[in-house]
Amino acid sequence: MAFLVPVLIIIGGSTMQLELLDRLRQINPIVFNISNFVTVQDVANGINAIGASPIMSEEINEAQEMVQLSSAVALNLGAFTMPQIEQIRTVGHLANQCRKPLILDPVAVGAVQYRHNVVLELLNDFDVDIIRGNAGEIAALAGVDWHAKGIDAGNGEDDIAAIVKLCAQKQQCVVILSGTIDVISDGKQVVKISNGTPLFQLHVGSGDMLTSIVGAFAAVSGDYFVAAQSACAVFAIAGQLVAERLNAELPGTFAVQLMDELHLITVDEVQRNLKMEVVK
Ligand SMILES: Nc1ncnc2c1ncn2[C@@H]1O[C@H](COP(=O)(O)OP(=O)(O)O)[C@@H](O)[C@H]1O
Numbered sequence: 397m398a399f400l401v402p403v404l405i406i407i408g409g410s411t412m413q414l415e416l417l418d419r420l421r422q423i424n425p426i427v428f429n430i431s432n433f434v435t436v437q438d439v440a441n442g443i444n445a446i447g448a449s450p451i452m453s454e455e456i457n458e459a460q461e462m463v464q465l466s467s468a469v470a471l472n473l474g475a476f477t478m479p480q481i482e483q484i485r486t487v488g489h490l491a492n493q494c495r496k497p498l499i500l501d502p503v504a505v506g507a508v509q510y511r512h513n514v515v516l517e518l519l520n521d522f523d524v525d526i527i528r529g530n531a532g533e534i535a536a537l538a539g540v541d542w543h544a545k546g547i548d549a550g551n552g553e554d555d556i557a558a559i560v561k562l563c564a565q566k567q568q569c570v571v572i573l574s575g576t577i578d579v580i581s582d583g584k585q586v587v588k589i590s591n592g593t594p595l596f597q598l599h600v601g602s603g604d605m606l607t608s609i610v611g612a613f614a615a616v617s618g619d620y621f622v623a624a625q626s627a628c629a630v631f632a633i634a635g636q637l638v639a640e641r642l643n644a645e646l647p648g649t650f651a652v653q654l655m656d657e658l659h660l661i662t663v664d665e666v667q668r669n670l671k672m673e674v675v676k
């Protein structure tokens with residue numbers, strides 16, 4: 397096994413372990429995803445491109461084997477049906493029993509009350525380690541007023557650092573609120589990562605890809621707060637590097653080149669481009 401050079405960035409007491417990207421590529425962890433039919437291909441290829449190994453399943457009878465063979469489990473609630481909720485519940489319990497990191501993407505819970513209710517029931521049923529959503533979704537889970545717009549963040553006036561911290565305290569896990577700035581909290585500390593590009597918003601599935609890539613980082617780190625920060629930094633900087641090379645708003649080209657960049661991006665590039673701050 398090649399020697400891993402530790403790349404630690406310490407800002408205001410918070411530690412970003414950028415070498416997790418190299419560790420991920422060496423270990424090639426399996427990430428089991430319950431995906432949605434809209435973005436499943438992007439999610440599988442995003443995991444593959446970054447250096448992990450995706451597997452998807454909609455069958456409850458193979459839930460136990462799926463969880464056992466994987467190193468992280470990502471639950472995307474983008475387009476679930478009631479029978480699928482039984483599979484999701486089973487997988488959530490199994491992930492807890494087998495101590496596999498469990499990541500949740502609560503798609504559109506800020507816009508659809510039915511989804512919100514179902515997700516709150518699931519969160520009562522099993523423990524998730526990391527929640528990743530946009531501002532509309534995280535505000536809903538924090539119980540804060542916000543005008544979400546379908547699968548998109550929408551708008552609101554509250555302080556997003558306070559919202560993500562409240563959500564992390566309420567749900568007792570690490571929470572990522574992604575957007576123009578990614579804000580990450582474990583309920584005590586809050587970190588902001590100001591990388592990325594607005595082109596992410598022109599590609600449906602950007603958030604879903606990030607959620608499963610968070611799973612890949614959680615699979616190779618015992619510290620979910622650090623894993624969440626590293627995944628957000630790598631993903632946002634990959635998109636930013638692509639955008640810097642494009643001379644027009646090209647959503648199709650962006651999506652294709654994002655996949656390439658996820659494969660090519662190095663720890664050194666992340667380190668040179670990282671814009672991270674600890675919120676006081
Ligand atoms: N305006 C923006 N500027 C920079 N990065 C962005 C912007 N909007 C979204 N992103 C990035 O897009 C990725 C997906 O996040 P987001 O768009 O919030 O998810 P979702 O697709 O679930 O709404 C994240 O890496 C985030 O940092």
Ligand SMILES: Cc1ncsc1CCOP(=O)(O)O
Binds near residue numbers: 432599601604
């Ligand atoms: C359009 C759509 N409808 C249900 S799930 C979904 C995809 C959401 O993807 P993302 O949250 O990554 O933009």
Ligand SMILES: [Mg+2]
Binds near residue numbers: 503504529603604
């Ligand atoms: Mg989303």
